[in-house]
Amino acid sequence: MDLEYSQEHESFRTSVRTFLKGWPLQGNEAQLPIEQQETLFRKRGIDAGFVYRKVPKKYGGSEQDDDAIKDQIIQEEFHAAQAPRDLSTQGAGMLVPTLLEFGTEAQKERYIPPALFGEENWCQGYSEPGSGSDLASLQCQARLEGDEWILNGQKIWTSSAQRAQMMFGLFRTEPDAKKHAGISYLLVPMDTPGLEVRPLREMGGGHEFNEVFFTDARIPAGNIVASRGQGWQVSRATLVHERNLIGNPNMMREAFGDLLNLARTRQIEGRPAIEDLGFRRRIAEIEGYVQTGELSGMRQFTAAHRGEMAKVMRPMMMNKVSSTDTMQMIMKCAYDLLGGDGVLAPTEEELDNWGRTTTSSGWVLQYIFSMGPAIAGGATNIQLNIIGERGYGLPRDLRKAN
Numbered sequence: 520m521d522l523e524y525s526q527e528h529e530s531f532r533t534s535v536r537t538f539l540k541g542w543p544l545q546g547n548e549a550q551l552p553i554e555q556q557e558t559l560f561r562k563r564g565i566d567a568g569f570v571y572r573k574v575p576k577k578y579g580g581s582e583q584d585d586d587a588i589k590d591q592i593i594q595e596e597f598h599a600a601q602a603p604r605d606l607s608t609q610g611a612g613m614l615v616p617t618l619l620e621f622g623t624e625a626q627k628e629r630y631i632p633p634a635l636f637g638e639e640n641w642c643q644g645y646s647e648p649g650s651g652s653d654l655a656s657l658q659c660q661a662r663l664e665g666d667e668w669i670l671n672g673q674k675i676w677t678s679s680a681q682r683a684q685m686m687f688g689l690f691r692t693e694p695d696a697k698k699h700a701g702i703s704y705l706l707v708p709m710d711t712p713g714l715e716v717r718p719l720r721e722m723g724g725g726h727e728f729n730e731v732f733f734t735d736a737r738i739p740a741g742n743i744v745a746s747r748g749q750g751w752q753v754s755r756a757t758l759v760h761e762r763n764l765i766g767n768p769n770m771m772r773e774a775f776g777d778l779l780n781l782a783r784t785r786q787i788e789g790r791p792a793i794e795d796l797g798f799r800r801r802i803a804e805i806e807g808y809v810q811t812g813e814l815s816g817m818r819q820f821t822a823a824h825r826g827e828m829a830k831v832m833r834p835m836m837m838n839k840v841s842s843t844d845t846m847q848m849i850m851k852c853a854y855d856l857l858g859g860d861g862v863l864a865p866t867e868e869e870l871d872n873w874g875r876t877t878t879s880s881g882w883v884l885q886y887i888f889s890m891g892p893a894i895a896g897g898a899t900n901i902q903l904n905i906i907g908e909r910g911y912g913l914p915r916d917l918r919k920a921n
């Protein structure tokens with residue numbers, strides 16, 4: 520493993536830092552709604568070559584040479600500056616790379632630019648009431664009639680569907696095929712007649728989840744990515760991007776920094792909590808996990824840079840499991856530091872930001888929210904099965920027959 524950055528990469532880091540002095544926006548621009556500020560900043564990031572580096576210019580990206588170390592530097596610096604990044608939405612982070620791999624030219628031209636700039640929001644319609652971990656058992660049906668798909672059934676846990684203009688979803692189109700081979704990946708406008716979004720309240724009090732119902736909802740036949748029955752392969756590509764988003768080690772470092780600040784400011788018996796032996800021990804242990812995650816990330820970047828990705832597939836698969844575990848440890852430790860303030864209810868603003876503040880009630884919400892990522896994009900138990908079976912070649916777990 521190579522832990523030193525080259526001179527070229529250190530000067531690249533300086534240019535990223537200089538660019539980031541433009542965030543947060545200042546003056547009149549700071550008065551714009553936050554979504555518009557983020558779009559403006561991302562567009563500047565494209566011009567500077569720091570954002571959407573893998574997306575071709577003709578679809579709105581900055582089309583840079585493949586350089587995993589520069590990608591890592593950008594991630595680190597954008598995280599430290601809390602600047603809007605390129606991969607933080609379901610559209611830009613999950614749909615766009617999937618369309619780049621599987622979409623038609625017309626689909627790329629139509630959907631990628633507005634997804635990048637946040638002008639069209641996407642939600643992910645995979646899970647159903649009886650199909651989460653066993654996603655391939657999904658029952659939501661799409662029947663081709665003339666030049667339209669007719670959709671019937673239900674999705675659940677659809678994050679941010681209430682704000683989305685489009686859904687990428689999995690539907691059973693070949694009812695007679697084996698379960699994995701009977702699924703197609705469809706693009707569904709959320710204003711389609713017969714599509715209804717119903718909110719689900721979370722235990723933290725927020726509303727990010729929804730149920731989505733389809734009753735004879737009709738969409739154009741061309742809104743399919745890849746061919747009929749290939750939806751499972753397409754969805755695997757989206758899931759890899761989702762897990763990489765969730766497993767980003769920079770999030771741990773940022774949250775750990777906030778935890779340290781909290782431990783310095785909270786008092787235990789008149790002394791800063793960071794001087795309490797019990798909390799010192801816990802925080803030191805957590806830092807070990809944070810550093811391990813970072814080193815594992817660097818190992819992957821080094822291998823990617825040398826074209827040796829096959830060597831690091833196992834640690835890559837472990838990223839999501841280890842980083843979601845560590846985030847839970849960080850949030851639990853913060854929650855314990857709050858003492859009696861741990862009963863404070865989050866504000867509306869904190870609910871909107873998923874607790875991304877460091878007030879006591881913001882920490883409470885982050886603690887509650889930290890349980891979600893270990894389930895989203897595939898629950899930890901399932902990830903461990905995949906790592907064991909595909910990563911280490913262990914015998915397959917018992918499965919129901921198809």
Ligand SMILES: Cc1cc2nc3c(=O)[nH]c(=O)nc-3n(C[C@H](O)[C@H](O)[C@H](O)COP(=O)(O)OP(=O)(O)OC[C@H]3O[C@@H](n4cnc5c(N)ncnc54)[C@H](O)[C@@H]3O)c2cc1C
Binds near residue numbers: 642892
């Ligand atoms: C924060 C968050 C955001 C989400 N956003 C979306 C979204 O936008 N779109 C979407 O479609 N879905 C979304 N989901 C749903 C998510 O994909 C599912 O919750 C997840 O796949 C698990 O499915 P399930 O909830 O049905 O649990 P189940 O599959 O019922 O699992 C319940 C428990 O049983 C365990 N289990 C199940 N099968 C096995 C097995 N074979 N071996 C060992 N253990 C097993 C699981 O690990 C889990 O602990 C989101 C979930 C969360 C928490």
